[in-house]
Amino acid sequence: MHLAKTAALAALAVTLGAGAAWAGPTLDKVKQNGLTCGVSTGVAGFSMADSQGKYAGIDVDICRAVAAAVTGDANKVKFVPLTAQQRFTAIQSGEVDLLSRNTTYTLQRDTQLGLNFGPVIFYDGQGFMVPAKLGVKSAQELDGATICVQPGTTTELNLADYFRAIKKQFKPVVIEKLDEVEAAYFSGRCDAYTTDKSGLAGTRLTKAQNPADHVILPETISKEPLAPAVRHGDDEWADIVRWTVYALLEAEERSITSKNLDEMAKTSDDPNVKRLLGVTAGMGKSLNLDEKWAYNAIKQVGNYGEIWDRDLGKDSPLKLERGLNDLWTKGGLQYAPPIR
Numbered sequence: 444m445h446l447a448k449t450a451a452l453a454a455l456a457v458t459l460g461a462g463a464a465w466a467g468p469t470l471d472k473v474k475q476n477g478l479t480c481g482v483s484t485g486v487a488g489f490s491m492a493d494s495q496g497k498y499a500g501i502d503v504d505i506c507r508a509v510a511a512a513v514t515g516d517a518n519k520v521k522f523v524p525l526t527a528q529q530r531f532t533a534i535q536s537g538e539v540d541l542l543s544r545n546t547t548y549t550l551q552r553d554t555q556l557g558l559n560f561g562p563v564i565f566y567d568g569q570g571f572m573v574p575a576k577l578g579v580k581s582a583q584e585l586d587g588a589t590i591c592v593q594p595g596t597t598t599e600l601n602l603a604d605y606f607r608a609i610k611k612q613f614k615p616v617v618i619e620k621l622d623e624v625e626a627a628y629f630s631g632r633c634d635a636y637t638t639d640k641s642g643l644a645g646t647r648l649t650k651a652q653n654p655a656d657h658v659i660l661p662e663t664i665s666k667e668p669l670a671p672a673v674r675h676g677d678d679e680w681a682d683i684v685r686w687t688v689y690a691l692l693e694a695e696e697r698s699i700t701s702k703n704l705d706e707m708a709k710t711s712d713d714p715n716v717k718r719l720l721g722v723t724a725g726m727g728k729s730l731n732l733d734e735k736w737a738y739n740a741i742k743q744v745g746n747y748g749e750i751w752d753r754d755l756g757k758d759s760p761l762k763l764e765r766g767l768n769d770l771w772t773k774g775g776l777q778y779a780p781p782i783r
Contacts, residue, residue, distance in 0.1 A: 571636070599617070
């Protein structure tokens, strides 16, 4: 009897411990005050404010989708612009609830920095941009070049790794603020500028006096899976962010858009559609959210494909190809686990 009693108490302790780990403070905070979201200081297609201070971009839309899922209103977001060096302190300290800032998912960031990453929203890779007048056709020709780069980034580390691997020399010009590093490149202080290729495309389009005067070299020297991140220690909040992103992907796969979801909710016989849109209850309860959590995110922000087209793809100035960021059913890497 004594052993049985001890085992029962141990099981109760495990259950209580699991409950304590599950219950997190961030959800209540966001429900009451709205979402505080850390974004970049300005990267075209990802997060950039216009002259009225209105933010747009894929990172911004992930913030808005999470706000819609949690509060029912995609506009209940305060955007906090952060430099590469500020971003991790901001999420660790609780200054922001969510970091959605073209941030690469790496082992040490996931562990030593105390972050939990959500699903990858953009599969990217690092490259180089050079003035066309230099006549450079390959990164292999940059031996001895001065290269503009931001500190506190995987970009800075990859740059050193790449030149070490090809046994060539370079001189880094390290500048923290994005607008200053871009200005240094365009003023001729650097022979080349390196960052994620999507960032290079945005910089060339929006900051160059004549985009044709600058060339993005063919080499891709790294893997840069960009993903939103939250703090360790609040599993409930991490689950909400994770499954909101998956809901946007699932909606695209099921051909559910911001325009047709009301009709789909009424007429679809697909159990997957019914669960996603809250017609069949249960998914919201599992996340401690309203059953229309995914409906609200899709209705107000759009599915992943709509977001892509608006911010990065055919309806945007960048007009990037989906490539690796297409759905798995179309040869890409985007894949949502079952919402059931």
